[in-house]
Every structure is written in C-alpha cells, then in structure tokens.
Amino acid sequence: MNYPLLTHQMPTRIQTVWRKSLFTTIGICFIIELIVCYVLIRIFDFQLLTWVLLGCLIGLTLIFGSIAYFLIPYRYAFHRYEITEEDVALQKGYFFRSTTYVPLNRIQHIETNQGPFLRQAQLMELVIHTAATAHTLSGLDIAQAQTLRGQLIELVKVAREDV
Known part of the structure; x- marks a missing residue:
C-alpha cells in the first residue's frame, strides 16, 4: 500500500x-x-x-x-503538514510513518519558537498545544510561520463558534 x-x-x-x-x-x-x-x-x-x-x-x-x-x-521527504477547515495534519517518520490529525476545536494555544540553528537558517517552529500534548511543526519560514499561526487562530475561533 x-x-x-x-x-x-x-x-x-x-x-x-x-x-x-x-x-x-x-x-x-x-x-x-x-x-x-x-x-x-x-x-x-x-x-x-x-x-x-x-x-x-x-x-x-x-x-x-x-x-x-x-x-x-x-526524513525530509516525509516531514509534511496540511491545514484544513477541520484539523491540522502533521506527518513524520521514515521507517514508521505517522500522520497526526489535530482537530481545530481541541487547540488551546499556539507558540512560535526559534533556537539558534533555526534562527541562523531564518526558520521557525510552530508548537500547537492541546489539552493532551503539544505538536511541533518545525522548519517553517518565519513569515510562513507567522501567517500560519494567524490562520490557525482564526480557524480555531470559527471552529469554537460552530460548537
């Protein structure tokens, strides 16, 4: 398959x-x-x-x-993500691949982090927190991470209004 x-x-x-x-x-x-x-x-x-x-x-x-x-x-070939109207999908792994779907209405808050290596490469990571755990989306362009964060916050607001 x-x-x-x-x-x-x-x-x-x-x-x-x-x-x-x-x-x-x-x-x-x-x-x-x-x-x-x-x-x-x-x-x-x-x-x-x-x-x-x-x-x-x-x-x-x-x-x-x-x-x-x-x-x-x-590893790079299988490190991907996707954002839909209902959830955030995070994909990782090369031998044992996994796709994690985080429902938007379960997201509590979103952080952006940047260590020294990410800062030097002009990259940032997005950390999506739920009640159970945190999901990391590492290696985004700085502007893309900020845009994605704003987009996710708006989608979470809409998802919470619908409930």
Missing part, C-alpha cells in the same frame, strides 16, 4: 538545521564518553578495558550518527 503524502513540505534549509543539530549531539556524546573514560581510568586502573570501552562507545556513536546523517534527506 502506498502511504499518502500531505501537500505542504518544509523548506530545504531544515536539512541543514537537522545536520547541525546532529553534529552537536554527536559532539556532546563524544565529550561525555571521554569524561566517563577519564573517570574510569582515575578510579580503576583497568586502562586496557577502559580504552576498549571508549573505542566501542565512539564506534557506536559514529555508526548511529552516520545512519542518522544519511537518513536526513529521506
């Missing part, structure tokens, strides 16, 4: 943000691994075992980081 894709896709600049975020995460993992091994060397005098452990940790970090890096274009 072919999984239907939603209509709107994020700007391609989001891939750069994902790459920078991945490199930052890998760098932090390397620093933590080095600290753990340094502490093990200081506490225990098992230097050979410590170096083997460090090699395994660095190897696993490189393997998982490489897999995540090469899956970024595939």
Whole structure:
C-alpha cells in the first residue's frame, strides 16, 4: 500500500538545521564518553578495558550518527503538514510513518519558537498545544510561520463558534 503524502513540505534549509543539530549531539556524546573514560581510568586502573570501552562507545556513536546523517534527506521527504477547515495534519517518520490529525476545536494555544540553528537558517517552529500534548511543526519560514499561526487562530475561533 502506498502511504499518502500531505501537500505542504518544509523548506530545504531544515536539512541543514537537522545536520547541525546532529553534529552537536554527536559532539556532546563524544565529550561525555571521554569524561566517563577519564573517570574510569582515575578510579580503576583497568586502562586496557577502559580504552576498549571508549573505542566501542565512539564506534557506536559514529555508526548511529552516520545512519542518522544519511537518513536526513529521506526524513525530509516525509516531514509534511496540511491545514484544513477541520484539523491540522502533521506527518513524520521514515521507517514508521505517522500522520497526526489535530482537530481545530481541541487547540488551546499556539507558540512560535526559534533556537539558534533555526534562527541562523531564518526558520521557525510552530508548537500547537492541546489539552493532551503539544505538536511541533518545525522548519517553517518565519513569515510562513507567522501567517500560519494567524490562520490557525482564526480557524480555531470559527471552529469554537460552530460548537
């Protein structure tokens, strides 16, 4: 069965943000691994075992980081959204794909966030809050995110008047 894709896709600049975020995460993992091994060397005098452990940790970090890096274009292809008169549909996932439908009358408030990587790429994320959870639509152009936020607020007002 072919999984239907939603209509709107994020700007391609989001891939750069994902790459920078991945490199930052890998760098932090390397620093933590080095600290753990340094502490093990200081506490225990098992230097050979410590170096083997460090090699395994660095190897696993490189393997998982490489897999995540090469899956970024595939992740981008399935990271989509769509807004209708009744709900907001958010699609994500590359191996296990999911589409989440958020009814407009369940939306409590909408936030816009922008971290350093998103700010550098002139992108923004929209966070849609319901009573149960928050749904994130990351990687929108700044003007598009503001427009979408306003559009959603108007649609929520109309949906609440109809109830």
